[in-house]
Amino acid sequence: MTDIKQLLYISPQFPAVSLVFEQNEMLGIQNSGVNITIASCRNSSCTEAHEFAIPLLKHVIYPNYNNIFLGFVLLLFRSPISLLRILTFTLIASINILAIKKNLAALLFTLGWYPYLLNKEQSFDWIHADFGKGTATVALMLSEVLKCPFSFKVHAFDIYDKSLEYVDFLKKIKIKCAILIFSEHEYGKQKLLEISPKCEKKIKVNYTAIRPNDFQELIPVLTSKKFIALGRLVSKKGFDVLIKASAILNNRGENFVVDIYGYGLEEQNLKKLIKINNLQEIVNLKGKYKNEQLPEMLKDCIALVAPSVIDKNGDMDGIPTVIYEAMALGRAIITSKLSGIPEVIKENINGYLCEPGNIEELAEKMHFLLLNPHISLKMGIEGRKLVEKNHDYITNAKLLLNQMNNYV
Structure with missing residues (x-):
């Protein structure tokens, strides 16, 4: 050999x-x-x-x-x-x-x-x-x-x-x-x-x-009210689910912001959904980004949200790379119980798993972290440990x- x-x-x-x-x-x-x-x-x-x-x-x-x-x-x-x-x-x-x-x-x-x-x-x-x-x-x-x-x-x-x-x-x-x-x-x-x-x-x-040395663990932000989502704007990413969950929180009078980074075929549909739900001041489509910008983008967020779903052709995410990168940066993850994702995201340890497409459940997980930022902090620490050990x-x-x- x-x-x-x-x-x-x-x-x-x-x-x-x-x-x-x-x-x-x-x-x-x-x-x-x-x-x-x-x-x-x-x-x-x-x-x-x-x-x-x-x-x-x-x-x-x-x-x-x-x-x-x-x-x-x-x-x-x-x-x-x-x-x-x-x-x-x-x-x-x-x-x-x-x-x-x-x-x-x-x-x-x-x-x-x-x-x-x-x-x-x-x-x-x-x-x-x-x-x-x-x-x-x-x-x-x-x-x-x-x-x-x-x-x-x-x-x-x-x-x-x-x-x-x-x-x-x-x-x-x-x-x-x-x-x-x-x-x-x-x-x-x-x-x-x-x-x-x-x-x-x-x-x-x-x-x-991923490259852990390029994603040093960020300083925790216990006062953050911001959620971040990243990825191509395509159906399987479930960003429409995130927007609808945001509408639920907004109707309750929650104080929060959602920034969605990426580009793709669903951009116009997502813009319409934001407008229909009067979320123009809450949900922001931020466009393209470079990998090197991730630490800056996530530095003041409470969690990464990756609400993956199965699209009409049966396609779905495997394990989105941004999940690993956000964990390396010490951020909690809210994502879907789908495909290989539960192999790296453990419920109540380094994040939360929602049923794919379940708007109410996603809204509740976001609401919980807004009320309990110290839990987000603990999840971020555990996520960083996992990345350093296995990824x-x-x-x-x-x-x-x-x-x-x-x-x-």
């Missing part, structure tokens, strides 16, 4: 504002002494990079469409069987006609990258993809043409989303061919075992990790790599 020295990391997009958890993992792998090459399936701009992820920019490659024909010819002569297999993978995946474009893109990425990756001074020891959909398909194909073992990590939509465009006819093939599969929570692991019960030995839990990005990256090293 030899340790991994060269790792190819397949990302849906690097850099991307919303993929903080992925960038933490990349940094952890790099800081563990592994040379990482990041293959981004979409072009991006350096302006999308969080400050902490800027050092990774020099390791990224983007789709190379100019080399697709060369990649095809090289494979035709060097490994026609592998070429046939990746073409077969594309045909199987394209049984879902709504996903033809994405699966064809995976093939083109593979062909376009092949000449470059083939000519690298050192070959890769491992290929790892973040998410189990398109990026895992790219990893499957690159694994075939480069003759290199691969793994992938699942989070949320790649397990739960039942919309037609995400129906994946390669799912069982990817699970069978991958050497390892990682889930960021035990709940996700059990869902994968329902699909492939014989693959228990290869499915591992590797929790999301350091370098420690978790080493656990990930140790699993891979067993198969190199």
Whole structure:
């Protein structure tokens, strides 16, 4: 057995504002002494990079469409069987006609990258993809043409989303061919075992990790009346539930403020909901934010609220990264009893768990912390302890790599 020295990391997009958890993992792998090459399936701009992820920019490659024909010819002569297999993978995946474009893109990425990756001074020891959909398909194909073992990590939509465009006819093939599969929570692991019960030995839990040193515990604010919510403005985040719970508290005459940071498709609907409930002076949509701004954003709040729900397509959060970050900053959490969240948020210890979509229950938990800020303080202390013990990005990256090293 030899340790991994060269790792190819397949990302849906690097850099991307919303993929903080992925960038933490990349940094952890790099800081563990592994040379990482990041293959981004979409072009991006350096302006999308969080400050902490800027050092990774020099390791990224983007789709190379100019080399697709060369990649095809090289494979035709060097490994026609592998070429046939990746073409077969594309045909199987394209049984879902709504996903033809994405699966064809995976093939083109593979062909376009092949000449470059083939000519690298050192070959890769491992290929790892973040998410189990398109990026895992790219990893499957690159694994075939480069003759290199691969793994992938699942989070949320790649397990739960039942919309037609995400129906994946390669799912069982990817699970069978991958050497390892990682889930960021035990709940996700059990869902994968329902699909492939014989693959228990290869499915591992590797929790999301953060950079604790970048999120020093904040000074407690016992006089705070502010709640913070963070994330993309999409249905599964449940921000409409938070607004409706705020309306209940406002109608009772409570003195409080809610700041919601993020952007997304639901922004206009949330603005309308705020207006309908006359909450313009209480609930504020604050727009985009950078990861480095979190300490400033949370410094005077009583708790982070993450009211996740299941959307109409069955999609839901795994464990939102902001929960870990808020715990690292010493803040209490009010969230949903959903997916893998109860694995890190323990009732009455480091936060509260509400039934998903239960507006009245959420309002009561918020009301209770407004009346009992000392409990919020205790929860924040416990949350910080948990993050330091179990969710350091370098420690978790080493656990990930140790699993891979067993198969190199």
